[in-house]
Amino acid sequence: MESKKYWKGIEELTEDPDFIARREREFPEELPVDEIFQSSAVQQPQSRRDFLRLMGFGVSAATLAASCRIPVKHAIPYVIKPEEVIPGKASWYASTFVDGNDVCPVLVKVRDGRPIKIEPSTTSNIGNQSPHRFLFGGTSARAQASVLSLYDLTRPHFPTVQGKEVRPENMADTEAELKSKLQQIAARGGKVVLVTPTVMSPSTQALISDFLKAYPGSRHVSYDAFSYAALAAAHEKWFGLYAAPGYQFEQAEVIVSLGADFLGTWLSPTEFARQYVQNRKVSPQRTVMSKHYQVEALLSLTGANADERAAVQPAQEALAAVALYRLLRGEEAPSLNARADALLKRAATDLQAHKGKSLVVSGSNDVAVQEIVAAINQMLGNYGNTLRLDVHAHCQRGNDSQAEALLEELKAGAVHALIFYGANPVYEHRRGAEFAEAISKAELTLSLNDRADETSVLCMYHFPDHHYLESWNDCSPRNGLYLMTQPVIWPLFRTRQAQETLMMLAGIEGDYYSYMKRYWQQNIFPLQSVHTSFQTFWDHAVKEGAVEVVRQAAFTVPSVMDVSQALAAVTDSARKASGLSICLYEKVAMGNGRYANNPWLMEMPDPISKVVWDNYLCLSPKLAEELQVKMDVAEQRTDLVTVTVGEMSLTLPAFVQPGLEDNTVAVAVGYGRTHAGRSGNNVGVNVYPWMPFNGQHHQHFASGVAISKTGKRYELAMTQTHFSHEGRDAISETSLKRYQSNPHAGKEKKEHLKKIWAETLYPDHPQPAIRWGMSIDLNSCIGCGACTVSCQAENNVPVVGKTEVRRVHEMTWLRIDRYYSFPQDSGTVVKEADYDQIQDYQNVQVVFQPMLCQHCDNAPCENVCPVNATNHSTEGLNQMAYNRCIGTRYCANNCPYKVRRFNWLDYTTADVFPWNEPWKVPTLNIEDLKMHDAVTRMVLNPDVTVRTRGVMEKCSFCVQRLQEAKLEAKIQGRPLRDGDARTACQTACPTDAIQFGNLMEEGSRVRQDHDDARSYYVLAELNTQPGIAYMKKVRHMDDGTAAEPAHTQPAH
């Protein structure tokens, strides 16, 4: 709230004229200049001594004034120190991040009372054999970014009635008024409806039932913005359980995904990613890996990681399920396209050979398709192995048709009171505009959403919920697993726990904490046998943040599933689809749009397109040519097109995307918010209204799309504008067969290289005990981007906004490079110059490469810095002395990896000049930057310098963490152990692709990786001697289909 006033002293608040006068002055006291000048000595004819004296005074005064470059800010120590707070030392609290279906058990780092960083949970409560264990140990980009949302000044600061603030003293009256209104409605037999997304919190679910009991005639409608509810519906039909199964990708040796983006957005992507890579990690000891087939319309993150991928139209994703089903039964399969048919044949053979160790998943939200997929898995004996219903998932259990029905009732005036908790139908429902109109027909509307979003602003009452870091809550993502959310900071604003409002309305005394505790005591405590007293159980649960119990689930696995009806329905509907189709999808960073006001997520490049701050219409190069749509990648400029789906036309920028099916276009939901907050508003276009409804479920694609050019151009912002790796040594990949034939290939080359490195006239950098190093496994990296956001949070990396990204001014220390290559009949095309040889852009291979400072031992940046601002530490770090840097940018020019970032403008408001603060720079959008206000700045990591304008910065290998680890070891009187020091990117990575440690320590994990033949150094022939080794990507594909990219060997 802009009008809030901060003051440092009473004088300032009261605007005492004396104080104001004094504040403007440079020196608090008048300087006795006049006295000096009028003293007798001065008035006499000036002597040389006087001159020198005055000169001396003048010079020293000027020096004093001039050398105060950083304004002095006083930190006031505690008078009475809280017991658990040690200034400068972080406390860690177990908690859980929940956003829709994205659940991450986390540890929250709290420094001096403020949460500043999210780390994955390291609980010891989950066993090595637990099916839930992969939920732990990784985070998503959204979980990493959630800490910034806590300090978002555009969160509501107080409850409102009709948009007006409710003062604290009036709160009790307002509550009573609200309650009596609701009771009146209920007494008349009016309908009270509570609208939420899927609620995964068991205590909240219990509370909702209590609430519904208190108001007869009330009901609970839950639906998810981007729904996969058909999965639960199909399982209810055949297994008697309304839930998605618990997937265990780690058990699967063959994975077939029909349009399910399980690594990016589908159900529980962070957990699945961690499961998935278990079978993807290869080493000379283990030269097998799972085989992943993907059949999909758009190029998803999962498709980009697939071993074999075929592009089909979205309607054919469903047909692919039919085809696979038929193939597995040895029947005649419907044909999709040549490539997909061949792929499905191979997949079917592979699946047959891996019964019980395979997994077929589908991203469809059509019950019939999910029935067929369930039948396939059942046929393969996968239930109980790779899909488990005993530990089924609790996400995506909404009901799309209930939401539609609610709207109809609302429009008919049959709903009398509406309560929203986490649901924002005005924005995220396909008929949001109708919702907006109809909401006023309810007598009473109450929003418990944590933001003044599109729905809340239309409600009479808005009691904003706390941020999750300010609240108690629990979450049960899968049957038998309970996660705890605990507050780590006192609420920043006058928000209130949503559940407490429901309790108040239901007439339940006490606070939500005690309610939840009671729930746990009655329902969860009896399920476990470890603890005998509830208090120890509870304390343990709060400390660890997670409890695993055995909880029964009622389901039956049918021995035969006759899905002939579904097969017929799917085949029929797939035939009907014609013309151009459009796919709606969620972006890995933005998801369903809830976090639209989070600049870290807005500026996180989409893993595939590398576009930031926008959604756009993806179309294939062939279709773009047909429609004469032109995208100039280098200039980041493209055509604006008008897209008509059904009766609704929207104007979107076009993005030419290889890998996309030629008759399909795709666009992400989650953009075009109008009430997200100042940085998220009006970014992109809201395409939820295009989401079709098949009578049961919201669908993710539609056909009959018309596209026309507007003739206007649009400026997109991308962090990468060259898509091919030009066959250069930066990327190295091989096929599994080749790897199996010689897992030690490349060893001689590396040894030869190291011998050459040693041949130098110059002395080595002395490294007595430690040489920090990193290894990045390209085979494990799925490109999700969690590491980039984690790095941003840990290292105070500023957000720069769309215009600055367009100007190639992004500041990220860690980026993920994404390269395409195109396997064609004639060989794999890797060079842009050969793109004219590509006949089929749908056939694309993708490789991701996290790129950060390589901490070279022979760093090109170090010797060119004129002032020694960047230099080499005795631990092998290439380090920056920010206050020595004068900003010649020579180091950045000379960095072959281009990982150095220059503070072009005052992005952080850290320099001392008030005149160039971002809001005064004509080209900067202050709302994007977010680092200018005192509240948002609370997210800054106090261990890391905020860099000023004009200095160079780059990855430091999280030197603050290394120092902390060393100090900790020293305090404990032991040598540093492998794994003590972990970088922010490493901890965030859900797939453990990043390893970090001491290269001089025999047997350390990172040393093993560096010694592994699969590892290579990027641009090693430049003799930069990098500290980061990359592990070659291994593709599990037949050599016949995977032509090795033709590498040109550079001469040395």
Add this chain to the structure above:
Amino acid sequence: MHPESYIRPPLIHGHKDYLQITEDICRAVEARPSRSWWIAFAVSAAVMLWGFFVIGWTIWFGIGTWGLNRTVGWGWDITNFVWWIGIGHAGTLISAILLLFRQKWRTGVNRAAEAMTIFAVICAALFPVFHMGRVWMAFYNLPYPNTRGPLWPNFNSPLMWDVFAISTYFSVSLMFWYTGLIPDLATIRDRAKKQWAKVFYGILSFGWVGSAKHWQRHESLSLVLAGISTPLVLSVHTIVSFDFATSVVPGWHTTIFPPYFVAGAIFSGFAMVLTLMVITRKVLNLQDYITIDHIESMNKIIVLTGSIVGMAYLTELFVAWYSQNPYEQYAFANRALGPYWWSYWSMMMCNVISPQLFWVRRLRRNVWFTFFMSIIINVGMWFERFVIIVTSVHRDYVPSNWSMYSPTWVEISFFLGSLGLFFTAFLVFAKLMPVIAMAEVKHILKTSGEEQKRRQLEAVRHHQPAAAVTGSH
């Protein structure tokens, strides 16, 4: 005095004696500034002030107001820096190397060329200074004793070498120029009628009275400074080229750079001298002193250095192919065929193809053509630096970070401002100081004046026809 053959073409045209020379050259200084001078001055000064304003703008908001980015850390700034430094080279070459080689024709142009050097170095220095992200910390570049350890600059860094190279170059050039000016300033002082001029030139001329001792010291100092300057002609641009040559960027990391840069510097420097001289001799009516033969001599140097530069371009291409280094090969292919192809081909046209026309004597002696060519060459040499700096770095090793660069209005204005500064300084110089070294021209009058040569020839014809011809060199 070194006798000279009377069959060599005269260096000073017309019927001149010492007084006439003084009158001709001092006229520009003593007369009131003309209307055209005022107009030129006003325009230059306005552009210069605009340049100062954008320097302020840059300091105020940051380098982010320029078009530079993550990948292209240097653009117009360093292009302009190298360009200006290159231009300065002609002055030093003329005054130092040609002095040592006893090239008498240098006397007609050396003063202006040296002044040009000084102003060009000032313009050049603006760019590396104000391209710093924190210019207020620029003093960190200097190796001064301090309480931080002491912490010294990095003597391995070519930028550090630049600091020394350019500051040395500037101070030596300034001294050399000023030493040469002293006798002429004394001449103006002696002729001055106005009080301010008497005082002004009196102070500037350091009490010169033209005694034998003064002349002796003046001559020795000139020779010493010429000796110091000579290696500087070669070293300064060599060191500037090290900024690139010692890096790892493909297209920068090239051993050919030092000679290639020096040749290019002399090439562009002579072009700029010609641009200025062609105008000055016309405006100040000094055709007798800056003769068509002077212009031809300089054009000969241009065709020589232009060919060296062209050879260097071809050698680079050959070496890129011969090295079989894919990065190097890509960098050069990208120069010629990439998105900045136009800059490469502009450079080739202006620097390699067009100067070859100077093999034709008529074109070498054509003032208008020379003026046109001098501009073309300066444009070409600017493009050369742009090609080297921007097209090399915008697509270097890792393709994911390739990017494009185009300047903003701030960078363009900064460049214009440096041109404004240069011409303002030159105009002020041309008004206050003699643009031709009077004393030095008088030095060669006896041997190289047209009238004197004629008389010499007559004397030889009457008395000793054979001996004189063989006795000269």
